[in-house]
Amino acid sequence: MKQRELALALKVADIVALACSIAAIFYLVNKIGLLLTSVEGNAGSLLRHAALPFGILTCIPLIVIAALSWKLFNELAHDNSFCPENAGRLRTIGLIAFAEALLFIFAAAVIAIFGSISLDAFADFAVIIIACGAFAVVCFTLSHLFAKASALQDENDLTV
Numbered sequence: 200m201k202q203r204e205l206a207l208a209l210k211v212a213d214i215v216a217l218a219c220s221i222a223a224i225f226y227l228v229n230k231i232g233l234l235l236t237s238v239e240g241n242a243g244s245l246l247r248h249a250a251l252p253f254g255i256l257t258c259i260p261l262i263v264i265a266a267l268s269w270k271l272f273n274e275l276a277h278d279n280s281f282c283p284e285n286a287g288r289l290r291t292i293g294l295i296a297f298a299e300a301l302l303f304i305f306a307a308a309v310i311a312i313f314g315s316i317s318l319d320a321f322a323d324f325a326v327i328i329i330a331c332g333a334f335a336v337v338c339f340t341l342s343h344l345f346a347k348a349s350a351l352q353d354e355n356d357l358t359v
Contacts, residue, residue, distance in 0.1 A: 206276035210269060217265040221258050227323050228254035231310065234317055246313055253306060260295045260302075267292050286346035293338030300331035 200208070232250040267288045274285055307324040310316045316324075 202278050203276045206272045209272045209275070213265050213268050213272065217261055220261050224257050224261075225254050227320075227327070230323070231320055234315070234320055246310065257299065257302060260299045264292050264295055281345055281348035281352050283346065283349050286342050286349055289338045289342035289345055293335045293342060296331045296335035296338060300328050300335065303328050303331065 228250050232247055271285050271288050274280060274282060279285075303324055307316065307321065307328070310320075
């Protein structure tokens with residue numbers, strides 16, 4: 200597979216992953232909203248009304264990650280994979296993924312404190328938190344490796 204073909208395949212995968220992630224978030228938001236109908240009083244009302252804005256808020260980092268990935272894949276298409284910009288993009292993606300994990304930890308804690316969280320909703324939150332955390336670790340690691348590869352490539356270009 201050539202660089203451009205790989206970049207195109209990655210861009211398609213990027214779009215599909217973004218669409219699936221947004222759909223999964225709104226499924227979870229709907230599920231949590233239905234679970235919160237049993238919570239009475241002001242806390243239940245507040246949590247039900249906060250579910251949709253939370254869903255929208257959690258989609259924003261996903262869109263930013265998709266845009267940064269798109270730029271990274273453009274560099275790949277131009278055979279410029281190991282550049283400092285890509286290392287920075289990967290680091291930023293890792294920070295965003297880590298922040299998303301923290302956001303879901305906060306949301307799960309708020310629902311657990313003020314509402315009632317079922318075991319399956321807790322499992323959904325746990326899967327998202329673990330996935331975001333693992334994705335952040337992978338991105339931080341790749342960022343470090345891309346930065347080292349970029350430095351080696353620059354050093355090699357100077358030697359030749």
